[in-house]
Amino acid sequence: MTAPPAATLCRDCAAVLLPDRAACACGSRRLLRHPELLALSIAHVDCDAFYASVEKRDRPELLPLPVVVGGGGQRGVVSSACYIARAAGVRSAMPMFKALRLCPDAVVVRPEMSKYAAVARDIRVLMERLTPLVQPLSIDEAVLDLSGTAALHRAPPAAVLARFALAVEREVGVTVSVGLAPNRLLAKIAAERDKPRGFAVIGVAEAASLLALEPVALLPGVGPAMTRRLAAAGFTRLGQLAALSPLEAARRFGEDGPALAARARGEDARPVVPERETRSISAETTFDADLSAVEALERPLWRMCEKLSRRLAEKGFAAGGVVLKLKTAGFALRTRHARLPAPTALPDTLFAAARPLLLREADGTAFRLIGVGAQPLLPASLADHGDLADPEAPRRAARWRAMEALRARFGEGAVVRGRGLRPRQGTR
């Protein structure tokens, strides 16, 4: 059996070459060879050490230094570490004190989310030039379906992606890693294989054999607990899972078992669903025990208003009205809407609008869930200018933003409004 001729792609000029070339006409030796290179169209794009890269971009003097982005203090956590810091063993989500023990000369930079969000938007714009089917997974990750775009771009997806990666480096100033595969699962695994500044391909033919020897934890969604559970059952490699028949998988791992086995074989039928335009933003919480008293319901309502306020700020929106959502102990859903006199992103203004709606519904009914949403969504620039009846709104907005900045710096619990606290046991 002879392997099909491997198509070759130059990653520095996106030219598709004859398979036997050792270097591209452009002089580059960064060549990507794969038998299915020209047939694959699902791509996973992941920014390399995103926050740290943005910081290095903006402060070139940091380039040769290990940079760790994250909260300081005793309880700070690493949000992002550059590859120099990673070489010292620093990882995302690691406590900052531990990171600094591993890498004492690391430069710690406080995260500036709004900046990263702006960079992410720039990258998104570039992605959306490739295909309408872009599904963002997080601020620095997205999956793209480029099926059927070859005619439009006059190039196969692989070449389009190579050009895209170069464009991101040139126009945005950070690097990305691309995984190209027949489906989302394999694309994600591929993107992990060649970081940073990588481009990896996993084809249909090789998927099963390639995964077989990998540890089960390679599968997205298989965390430490699941890994332990699988190990206890004798499964440590994906190949072992892949070999299970659906019946056997279900017997061992319950109803999700067959799907797990299928993923272990590299199968994944999830489509790429482009992010719809955000029409509403909300926050909700389910209670440990049903609540019926107004005072008891006001407390979670206030916390949800704070959460909603934060989500609005993150996404750059203001609320033109509020929707109160309640679910009774009997699972009946009640939603009530109130228009706001002026757009807001402030928790106390959201609360002031939602509270009368709650008072009308809190008739002794036991509720299991409360939520508050913003609808319609308006641009954040319209929020909280104040008016003749509320001249203090801009000042309240500034105060809230200051508190948010403190929380971002010192952690969630640094500043808490009294209303959000639970009464202590035995006191009222």
Place this chain on the structure above:
Amino acid sequence: MKFTVERAVLIKALAHVQSVVERRNTIPILANVLLSAQEDGALRLTATDMEIAVVEDVPGVQVARPGRTTAPAATLYEIVRKLPEGARVELDHAGGEAPLKLRAGRFNTDLQVLPVEDFPSMTEGKLPHHFSLGAGQVRDLVDRTRFAISTEETRYYLNGIYLHAADSDGTKVLRAVATDGHRLARFEEPLPDGAAGIPGVIVPRKTVVELRKLAEETQEAVEIHLSDTKIRFDLGPVHLTSKLIDGTFPEYDRVIPRGNDKVLRVRKKEFAEAVGRVAAISSERSRPVKLSLDRDRLLLSASSAEQGQAQEELDAEVVRYDAAPIEIGFQARYLNDITDQIGEQVEFRFADGSAPTLVMDAEKPEALYVLMPMRV
């Protein structure tokens, strides 16, 4: 209960009470008027929506048999209204669940009654404060402010007129203020005797509307009694009692601009008409009319996506302005609501194109308006 009364007398009283009854009568008894005929020949009508109650003593009634019952206010009003002028109306209720018989000439009808015991009484409690205002003063006070009352539910404390005693540059005044956030209206009367110690109260919109109707019909003094939860207006035989809005009115004083030094005086008639004409180009009510000011010259303009634009220039004949040129936009309706309350000369005091603007009647300093500009 049985009595006869002149149609004209009854219709007037029924008109007062029927406008208070709850139209969307979720509680049937609230659609009814309570009729009580007393031994001494007095007929008393009562209607309430639980927020407001109107009690009216009807004179010139011949009571044949004292008693009380309740009947549907709107139906009773419609029937009496359609009776011929000069008719005498007999109302006869045998008691209990028997219908209320209405007879006038050859017309007769039976009306379904509801038990008197079901009729809610609005207890007014103690009303420790009392003062009186002329009917004309009450009309002024309402007219100059009510257009600015907010209808938005979220800020319920703006859904009325804030009435309170205040100090206006050393003079004690009774002040009425209303705002919806976009405009604010403030009107003052010399402080009447007895009003010095009143709490600041927010009189609900519906009460204001009813009060204004009642004040139209009288020239007598209006006696006002209030506590911090209820207010009662006595206008001769009519007593209007209302709950007050339980809330805190914003500190409006801080939004009244003090240092606005760009003063425009313009004749009201020409200005108001020009605003109306220019604004007519757009069907969108919230479109702004732009005021472009230069020395003794005011250019009003508006534009709409469908119709293009319209403009009108007012010159030194009607305009006085000698400050630096500015451009500022306002909602046409807001301008007209204010100019409707102004006599000959409108005085605008601007700070700049984006700050709250003061509007006054150049001859009557007791009324003052603040208007938020719109972006143009």
